[in-house]
Amino acid sequence: MFCFLLKYEVEGCEVIWAIKQKSISSTFVDPGAAQFFLSSLNKDKSKEEAPSKRLKYTLEDDKYLASSTTKLGGALGPDWSAHLHMTGSMQTSHQVHVEYLVEIQRLLSPEEFESAGLSESCVPESFICDKSWPVYVRLTNDKVYGCDFIVSATGVTPNTDPFLAGNQFSIAEDGGLKVNDHMQTTVQDVYAAGDICTVSWEVSQHWFQMKLWSQARQMGVYSAMCMVADDQKEDIQLDFCFELFAHCTNFFNYKVILLGRFNAQGLGNDYELLLRVTKDLEYIKVVLQNGRLQGAILIGETDLEETFENLILNQIDLTPFKEHLLEPNIDLEDFFD
Incomplete structure (x- = not known):
């Protein structure tokens, strides 16, 4: 990316x-x-800078940071x-x-x-x-x-080598450290999150792991919660962020939202696609299987992300509405409210 x-x-x-x-x-x-x-x-x-609504983190000077150059x-x-x-x-x-x-x-x-x-x-x-x-x-x-210079983007490979010597980590096929639904590796008291880990639990129907900054951040937050819960002997449920794949970013100044099985990942050949494209304005693709919404790509200011997220999670049969699902003059948010 x-x-x-x-x-x-x-x-x-x-x-x-x-x-x-x-x-x-x-x-x-x-x-x-x-x-x-x-x-x-x-x-x-575009010279206009849209306001960022994402969480920001800052570092405050303390004894550790004062002695560190990085x-x-x-x-x-x-x-x-x-x-x-x-x-x-x-x-x-x-x-x-x-x-x-x-x-x-x-x-x-x-x-x-x-x-x-x-x-x-x-x-x-x-x-x-x-x-x-x-x-x-x-x-x-x-x-x-x-x-003048070369930028090489070769994908994401888990860098586990520094941790393997003398440790009995279980390694996944992609080279990542296997983690359970508490983000625990197979080595006691060692947790992993982000690109270095590979989830080994049975994932939700509409979620899959992808090496993205958004998932890394979600995993990091959830790992911290699991550490505290395990230390205090408290039970903790799998975070809701693992229920539905969702990623929001910007490509070429367009808002881009990916939801669920947005490219029909794992659906085989038994699915259908609906498209709505307005040149230089929006690109909307939804993935349906057996009349139910399984994923979507939303590019531009579509304002459909919340509605489509709920339709994926609720698995409502959309067969009666399929022909009109992407009509621009229909307010889907009110219709499925």
Whole structure:
């Protein structure tokens, strides 16, 4: 997601975006939603700053912090660039060119580039060419681009190695530390949360684990509650945040909300999709199975998140209303109140 957001946040630069999938950000959204975003790739950024309603955490000076040179902050989140100035030397806002279905084949120094007798691919024509770059990239489609620096986004891999020596942790298939519904690992008094852990309990029908800052924060809060409850010998129920997958962020200045099985994860082929798309305004996709809402992608100011969240949790049979579910002139919130 960081690499996805960076394409929009950086200004005054030319960006070559090389991805190995057929569409941008396929981890989060379907090709249809990716197509909706493409028109925003090279648009000027809005100068308006919307107010942030997310929780903020600050560090106060104390004895420990005074002796430490490193202050650890919270998870990345959608506000990571709020106080950063990322502007290059170009007069235009930014330009982005996407190369699909490719990976990096080789990195070359200027000397290697010259000795190999290669020439730089110059697409689109408006991009700078015939310049000496500090590094060159050869892609698997044999195109070669020069650049000032490279940002590599390779996904999330649990970094468990520092904790394994001498400890009998149970490790999941993805390499994470297995945790139970109290966020406890298989080592006594050791809890784990966030990207390093993998849940091993039987999850809710509409929740699944995804390596996201929002889930990491929820797990961290719930882990603290479990620690206190276990220390005081109190019973604690699984937090409600594990009942329904929900993630809210911003892509290209659009509000993006992912709910439930938003890409029909785990539903097989027995489902149907309903779409409502208004160019440059909104993209709405709902996933239905047996007439019941299982997930949704909401892009833009749709004001449907609360209604769809309740419909997923309540599992109301929507078959009689299916044909009118996404009609813009119907107030779903009042209808299902």
